Amino acid sequence: MDTDSDVLLEVKGLRTRFRTDDADVTAVNGANLRLRRGRTLCVVGESGCGKSVTARSILRLIDPPGRIVDGEILLRRDGSDGRPAETIDLAALKPTGRRIREIRGRDIAMIFQEPMASLSLVHRVGNQIGEAIRVHNPMPRRQARQRVLELLDQVEIPNPERTIDAYPFQLSGGMRQRVMIAMALSCSPRLLIADEPTTALDVTTQAQIMDLLVGLQHQQDMALMFITHDMGVVAEMADDVAVMYLGHVVEKGPVDTIFHDPKHPYTRALLDSIPRIGGARRERLSTIRGTVPAPADQPSGCVFRDRCDFVMPGRCDRIVPPPIDLGPERHVRCLLHGGAEPEAEVTTSQEAADAG
Template identity: 60%
Template structure:
């Protein structure tokens, strides 16, 4: 593993074995998260972003299972830990969760306890990770709740999750994850439920914590504007596969995969006197059981090569350092 790498995922496959069939949610995904840097993961709904993130923390419940691949992490002491070799209930993986890697989940309700106040829950995390006295932890909790934009934080401290709006619960989750001061924060669409101003504040807050603690961030989002703003590296997924990956400037200014080219075209641009027409990508993401043969994107692709893209698996083409595309158009010699 490269010395700047914090987490390295290679050939990861996470499948769900349902009564109706096998869903290949993550189907051979490889990428790295660098120390102190931000990797953004984008792609349409259902392409496997959350399942990739949950696999890293070994939070895949049956009928889901990691069937292949490896996830390695460099621990604080410099040694490498093979996360895929651990049992999901082992003390080793519990030590990783929170202390080394914290996560803001897409559904905040599922990770907050309904029977404890939000103050108790945030304070519990702070005490666990920062080893503060009860009084200091309470003070710190109120401060963190204020930082994530919860008004009247002292009063809110005694509220239960059901007494808060969805946006407020999301902020509590963010407060908990940030107070862990872990080395990697996985943020799964953390600002989707929030208004634009709060979203900007939360992004600033994540960036501040990132700088102060040299924290790496894996940020999952649909919003390409956010990617442009915060990413060092970007990874584009489609139906369980990585279609393109690289430093964010290269990915945005010189996109290669036809899916990414179309995604970028679908962002509205404000020009001097008019809003340009939106080019949406034709067709729909297919049902997970009806994964197309060959390249999964070929039925929607403008540059499809019949006889090739619909039958064979496209190659992973290395375009430069940490820059790759999975597409027949860029094969050697083309």
């Protein structure tokens, strides 16, 4: 069992809502996550499940009309760098305020899906990384430049002296993502959030970027929150896994238990849709029936019931499955595994988590 001091960031009952004139969309609906020091949490799910919104909520980077309406995001800072040890609720901070700005890039850094669109095309690489350094550690430009060269070398960019003065449009996709990583690592964050960082890259480059990330994570002993829809990536990188579906964390646990003993029908379906080398030759790759419904029209009861092969009529459409504790750090939200009593509806996820 993990001690409390292992937990770096805890998301409790996070609810992020986008309110527009014609719809009220709850993109994240009561998510609970725990990120532990030096470990990798993979958040998986199809597109539109609220993975990215969860990640952006942590750094308070949700653009209006989206906003956090409920929940806590607790960051535990240890007392390094002459700062006091404290626990900060990020969800309670002002999104443009000074306190969250001190945390962005310094305690928690983030890299994004499209390295082309995520870098400014009209500023030099050195300028963009150097700025990230100097905003938290004021230093002369010269010294920052030296640090940028070290960082570029660290992310294995050949010829840093040349790349530092290049514009992003002169670099390949893989190089741009390395630049993004260098920028994210510039202040040695305790947590790196990677939002599908390899999706826009070709397969060979994907593998290189993932190796790089894993290497740097061990070297710097930082926690990694890795968002992906690729179960293959999860198998390779994760210590812990959280499966998201339509704004809910439907199952979470250590990677081995998720792969060898998946409990939620959605997790099973995701695992079944991975192609296997050496599998039965004629076997068709299974897919998940239907598509993710628009978050605006969430089904009543269990959100997955419309696509579930094990749906129990009369129960799944009436009862919102509570988180069920299956062991240390292992939870599932499915009526097949208990929680059938209607009053379970009111059990908050927090109580369940505390029970575990």
